[in-house]
Amino acid sequence: MKIKNEQSMEQAILETAERLFLEKGFASTSTTQIAKAVGCNQALVHYYFRTKDNLFNTIFESKFKLFFQKVFDTTQLENMSFTDKIKHIVETHFDLLAENPKIPILILNELARQPEQIKVLRDKLHTLPEKLFSLMNRELELEIEAGRIKKIQFVDIVVTIVSLNVALFTMLPVASSVIQLTEEQQKFMMAHRRSENVNVVLSYLKP
Amino acid sequence: MKIKNEQSMEQAILETAERLFLEKGFASTSTTQIAKAVGCNQALVHYYFRTKDNLFNTIFESKFKLFFQKVFDTTQLENMSFTDKIKHIVETHFDLLAENPKIPILILNELARQPEQIKVLRDKLHTLPEKLFSLMNRELELEIEAGRIKKIQFVDIVVTIVSLNVALFTMLPVASSVIQLTEEQQKFMMAHRRSENVNVVLSYLKP
DNA sequence: ATCATAATTAATAAGTCTATTAAACCATAT
């Protein structure tokens, strides 16, 4: 079965598999379903990726890497005040999640399924967070000494930011169907919480 | 196969199934595995619950109900200042999650699998949240008028609390194996975040 | 045009999963 545009069959399988794995998780997605969604024979999925685990891990690791590269990117942070840096981090983290709202749950479920995988991810992350952490830690100390920020550990700021942002994207779909929000109201809520999460973190820093 | 103590076989199946569903999710848990873990014949699982869906929903709905009954319980809140009420809500919500750390992910995954189930849950919740919300909303208005609390909506306080607490229990296990925390360090971190989550919320309320 | 190689398919092995059925087992009331 020829694929219309220039996109290779291998790529088509990857993309469709990614979509299905994100939608329904690893266990509930079969290679047969992937093949059907792509419009190819089921054996072809195994021809390119040999095993379902292989296919999943290929997708998972590349998504994971891409996601955290962006999370720990420090290039935009120069020439900002400390609180502006924090604001920027909250907002870009929020926006990154808005583009990948199902990544956190995928990661949680996958690591529950294959705890050994954690070692691989630790190696993948490796030095990524270090630059950001050392940069922010240094500045945080100065701010605290100058009395502009409450005495606090940077890790607590990070935990707070990640919690607020991740929880929003994992829970809002559920919450909004329970309390029956329209598409419109959901969008409004999202935009509102984007700024509110910044507010929460910044009030937390006030001396 | 006779079960030792007085516990009935039906109950044993329920408890084992609950444990396995929480550990590995619906799709990755088979009735065969449940039976093996209980130590009975696989057909017995179907004898008592007819279908796997049935078994799961029985467990899910009872867990769900119990959990939210406790969440929305207002009996402990009398004769407290507003900020003490908030502190108490954060802490009891935290403690409830500490006892049921896998409930949030179970709910998220299950509702992704069976979106229709949401209607059932909405009916189950029904008036549960109303008492708490009306109580707190009334008091919040008074506090705002008195200038003791920043102008804010109660729903934003709730979202903040739930986000901070839920995210901690869903993410900490992953995070702590990535950064390799000992059991001891994890416990310390938990206790620390319990108070820190209170701090975050209370600073958020300051005018 | 033909040959080699890559892509794709059909067929199928081997296994697991859910669910059902009929038979065996066990306790208890008569």
Added chain:
DNA sequence: ATATGGTTTAATAGACTTATTAATTATGAT
């Protein structure tokens, strides 16, 4: 002791899963 009804098991149907193999088709180089 035995008939009865609830409990438990063995056996199995039927669907679906992953993965492999061999055969077919398409592609590109010579």
